[in-house]
Amino acid sequence: MSQVYLHGGMILTLDGERRVYHPGTVVFEGSTIRYVGDAAGAPPPGPDDILQDCTSLLVMPGLINAHTHTGMTYFRGLLEDLPSVDWFRHELDAERYLTPEDVYWSGLLGAYELLRQGVTATADRFSNMDRVTDALVHAGLRAVVAPSLVDRGADQRKRSALDLLERYGVADDGLIQVGLGPVGPDTCSTELLQWTRQQADRWGALIFIHVAQSRQELAEIARRGYQGSVRYLDAIGFLGGDVVAAHCIYVDEEEIALLEKHGVRVAHCPASNAKIEGRIAPVLQMRHEHVAVGLGTDCAASNNSMDLFSEMKTAGLLHKIAAEDPQAMPVDQLLDLATRDSAALLNLADRIGSLEVGKRADVITVQRNQPHLQPWHDPVAGLVYATRGLDVRDVWVDGQQRVRDGQLIASDFDEAIERAVQWVQRHAGPLAARREQEKTP
Numbered sequence: 431m432s433q434v435y436l437h438g439g440m441i442l443t444l445d446g447e448r449r450v451y452h453p454g455t456v457v458f459e460g461s462t463i464r465y466v467g468d469a470a471g472a473p474p475p476g477p478d479d480i481l482q483d484c485t486s487l488l489v490m491p492g493l494i495n496a497h498t499h500t501g502m503t504y505f506r507g508l509l510e511d512l513p514s515v516d517w518f519r520h521e522l523d524a525e526r527y528l529t530p531e532d533v534y535w536s537g538l539l540g541a542y543e544l545l546r547q548g549v550t551a552t553a554d555r556f557s558n559m560d561r562v563t564d565a566l567v568h569a570g571l572r573a574v575v576a577p578s579l580v581d582r583g584a585d586q587r588k589r590s591a592l593d594l595l596e597r598y599g600v601a602d603d604g605l606i607q608v609g610l611g612p613v614g615p616d617t618c619s620t621e622l623l624q625w626t627r628q629q630a631d632r633w634g635a636l637i638f639i640h641v642a643q644s645r646q647e648l649a650e651i652a653r654r655g656y657q658g659s660v661r662y663l664d665a666i667g668f669l670g671g672d673v674v675a676a677h678c679i680y681v682d683e684e685e686i687a688l689l690e691k692h693g694v695r696v697a698h699c700p701a702s703n704a705k706i707e708g709r710i711a712p713v714l715q716m717r718h719e720h721v722a723v724g725l726g727t728d729c730a731a732s733n734n735s736m737d738l739f740s741e742m743k744t745a746g747l748l749h750k751i752a753a754e755d756p757q758a759m760p761v762d763q764l765l766d767l768a769t770r771d772s773a774a775l776l777n778l779a780d781r782i783g784s785l786e787v788g789k790r791a792d793v794i795t796v797q798r799n800q801p802h803l804q805p806w807h808d809p810v811a812g813l814v815y816a817t818r819g820l821d822v823r824d825v826w827v828d829g830q831q832r833v834r835d836g837q838l839i840a841s842d843f844d845e846a847i848e849r850a851v852q853w854v855q856r857h858a859g860p861l862a863a864r865r866e867q868e869k870t871p
Contacts, residue, residue: 431459431460432459432476432478432479432480433457433458433459433464433475433476433479433480434457434458434459434479434480434482434791434826434829435455435456435457435472435475435479435480435481435482436455436456436457436482436484436489436793436795437453437455437469437472437481437482437483437484438453438454438455438469438483438484438485439452439453439454439484439485439486439487439488439489439795440452440453440454440487440488440489440798440806440809441454441455441456441466441467441488441489441490441785442488442489442490442785442809442810442813443466443490443491443784443785443786444490444491444765444766444769444770444783444784444785445466445784445785445786446784448762450809451466451467451468451469453468453469453485454466454467454468454469454489455467455468455469455472456489456785456793457472457473458791458793458826458829459829460791460829461790461791461828461829461830462788462789462790462791462829463785463786463787463788463789463790463791463793464787465787466785466786466787482824484795486797486798486799487795487796487797487798487823487824488795488796488797488798488809488813489785489793489794489795489796490769490785490793490794490795490796490813491550491769491782491783491784491785491792491793491794492548492549492550492551492769492782492792492793492794492825492826492827493547493548493549493550493738493739493768493769493794494549494550494551494552494724494768494769494772494773494776494778494782494783495544495549495551495552495553495725495726495727495736495738495768495772496553496674496697496698496724496725496726496772496775496776497553497638497674497676497697497699497724497726497727497728498540498544498552498553498554498726498727498728498729498736499540499554499555499556499728499729499731500536500537500538500539500540500541500544500552500554500556500562500565500566500729500736501528501533501536501537501540501554501556501557501558501559501561501562502521502536502540502556502729502730502731503536503537503539503540503543503729503730503850504528504532504536504539504850504853504854505521505524505729505730505731506730506731506734507734508520508524508731508861509521509524509731509732514644514645514646514706514707515644515645515646517706517732518644518646520861521731523861524731524861525557527853527857527860527861528558530558530561531561532849532853533556533557533558533561533562534561534562534564534565535565535846535849535850535853536850536853537554537556537561537562537565537566538565538568538569538842538846539846539847539849539850540729540730540736541565541566541568541569541571542569542838542840542843542846543730543736544571544736545569545570545571545825545827545832545833545838546819546820546822546825546833546838547736547737547738547739547819547820547822548738548739548794548796548819548822548825549571549736549738550571550572550782550792550793550794550825550826550827551571551572551573551574551772551773551776551778551782551792551827552566552571552572552573552574553573553574553575553576553609553638553674553697553726553775553776554566554573554574554575554576555575555576555577555578555611555638556577556578557577557578557587559575559576559577559578559590559591559594559611560577560590560593560594562575563575563594563598563606566605566606567605567606569832569840570605570827570828570830570832571605571827571832572605572606572778572782572792572827572828573605573606573607574606574607574608574609574636574638574776574777574778575594575598575606575607575608575609576591576608576609576610576611576636576637576638577590577591577594577610577611578611578612578613579591579610579611579612579613579618579622579626580612580613580617580618580622581617581618581619581622584622588625591608591610591611591629592629594608595608595633595635600633600634600635600636601634601777605827605828607777608635609630609635609636609637609638609674610626610629610630610633610635610636610637610638611637611638611639612626612637612639613639613640614639614640614641614643614647614659615639615641615647615650615651615659615662615663616644616646616647616650616651616659620654620666623663623666623668624666624667624668626668627667627668627670630670630672634672635672636672636673636674636776636777637670637672637673637674638674638676638697639673639674639675639676640675640676640677641659641660641663641675641676641677641678641681642658642659642660642675642677642678642679642680642681642685643676643677643678643679643680643703643707644679644680644706644707645680645707647659647680648680658680658681658682658685659680659681659685660678660681660685660688660689661684661685661688664688664692669688669689669692669694670692670693670694671692671693671694671695673692673694673695674694674695674696674697674724674775674776675689675694675695675696675697676696676697676699676726676728677697677698677699677702677703677711678696678698678711678712678716679703679707679709679710679711680709681711681712683715686712686715686716686719686721687719689716689719689721690716690719690720690721693722694721695721695722695723695724695774695775696711696713696716696721696722696723696724697723697724697725697726697775698711698713698723698724698725698726698745698767699725699726699727699728699732699733699741700713700741700744700745700748700749701727701728701732701733701735701740701741701744702727702728702729702732702733704744704748705732705733706732710748710749710751710752712752713745713749714749714752714753714758714759717763722771722774722775723767723771723775724767724768724771724772724774724775724776725738725741725742725745725764725767725768725771725772726741726772727741735819737818737819738768738819739768739813739814739817739818739819739821740818740819741768742764742765742767742768742813742814743764743814743815745759745764745767746759746761746764746814746815761808761810761811761813761814761815762810764814765810765813765814769783769784770783770784771783790828790829791826791828791829792826792827792828793824793825793826794822794823794824794825794826794833795822795823795824796813796817796821796822796823797821797822797823798812800821802816802818803816803817803821820836822836823835823836
């Protein structure tokens with residue numbers, strides 16, 4: 431089997447010692463990394479090996495998106511400047527205009543967006559998750575997927591979730607792993623949440639759930655007799671080290687302590703939180719209490735972008751403002767959130783998140799020679815605060831190249847865009863009319 435040599439670039443390993451090699455070389459064979467180190471010490475290539483000159487590039491592990499919904503990519507720009515209660519209502523209404531075929535192509539377009547911007551692994555959840563998963567498989571993106579569970583149509587949703595678990599499992603050696611996805615404590619009854627806990631224990635699956643993401647959610651939890659979503663989930667025996675809780679905007683010190691006590695992991699989505707709720711989740715306090723945190727973009731509907739480089743910058747700036755401290759959330763921590771920390775969040779730290787011998791070849795290259803990137807005083811600061819997703823030049827997932835010289839290697843990328851255009855042409859008018867009709871006074 432031919433080996434791939436990424437030779438002569440700046441190698442940012444993000445390993446335990448945060449080693450940087452410049453010039454360095456990364457070698458991988460099939461899906462496995464075989465060498466990471468100084469260029470001068472690399473094993474000599476064979477006649478059939480593939481050599482890529484990376485002199486002007488930075489080589490690093492692929493980014494990992496801890497929370498998004500690629501099936502909602504068609505909603506980009508659809509739900510702007512709305513009060514939170516209206517945002518969620520109109521989003522649910524828009525879902526009625528998606529056929530399973532639409533969900534596939536929306537998911538595929540989202541997967542291509544992630545790959546083009548250097549994301550090699552993601553946590554993804556939505557309705558019709560079997561179709562989204564088909565799209566992710568086709569795109570070649572590594573993913574932990576979770577079919578959405580809500581009270582409406584719960585029996586069918588349960589069957590769909592169990593079918594997908596049977597199909598892919600929770601810790602398969604391939605690119606797809608399956609978890610369970612109760613949408614939130616406000617849209618799932620206590621009974622459904624306890625069923626989810628039972629199935630997670632049975633399968634050894636991760637649970638992905640939105641927690642404390644809106645005032646409406648808190649009102650529903652108060653109706654059930656609890657002050658705060660985390661307290662409620664604790665009281666019903668739901669919390670555990672297998673729970674990945676997205677957002678956690680409205681949590682107090684006692685609830686943060688509960689997250690830490692149970693080992694709950696938090697997927698932080700700062701841009702989405704700011705856009706929908708106008709709030710900043712207390713991530714600095716969570717990290718201080720040793721709650722595991724990873725970084726997600728959320729979906730194109732609530733962020734308009736799934737650029738994880740941009741998300742790192744947004745996180746850094748917002749938390750400096752929240753703390754009134756320019757030293758808060760330093761660049762090393764921000765880059766870890768989008769790589770090592772998110773890998774751990776998804777039970778993938780033994781495979782991805784850093785460039786190390788024996789790990790999977792989820793590797794990206796980033797250009798360094800553009801005006802907005804020069805000079806590289808600090809490569810980590812350059813990535814976090816200056817780099818854009820479109821500065822990514824090459825992407826490999828499990829050793830398979832998905833982006834070359836800034837272009838997706840996908841024969842149906844143009845079709846994915848055209849189908850998105852056609853969906854808007856069919857439904858933009860009716861959706862706009864419904865939003866106008868249902869405006870909150």
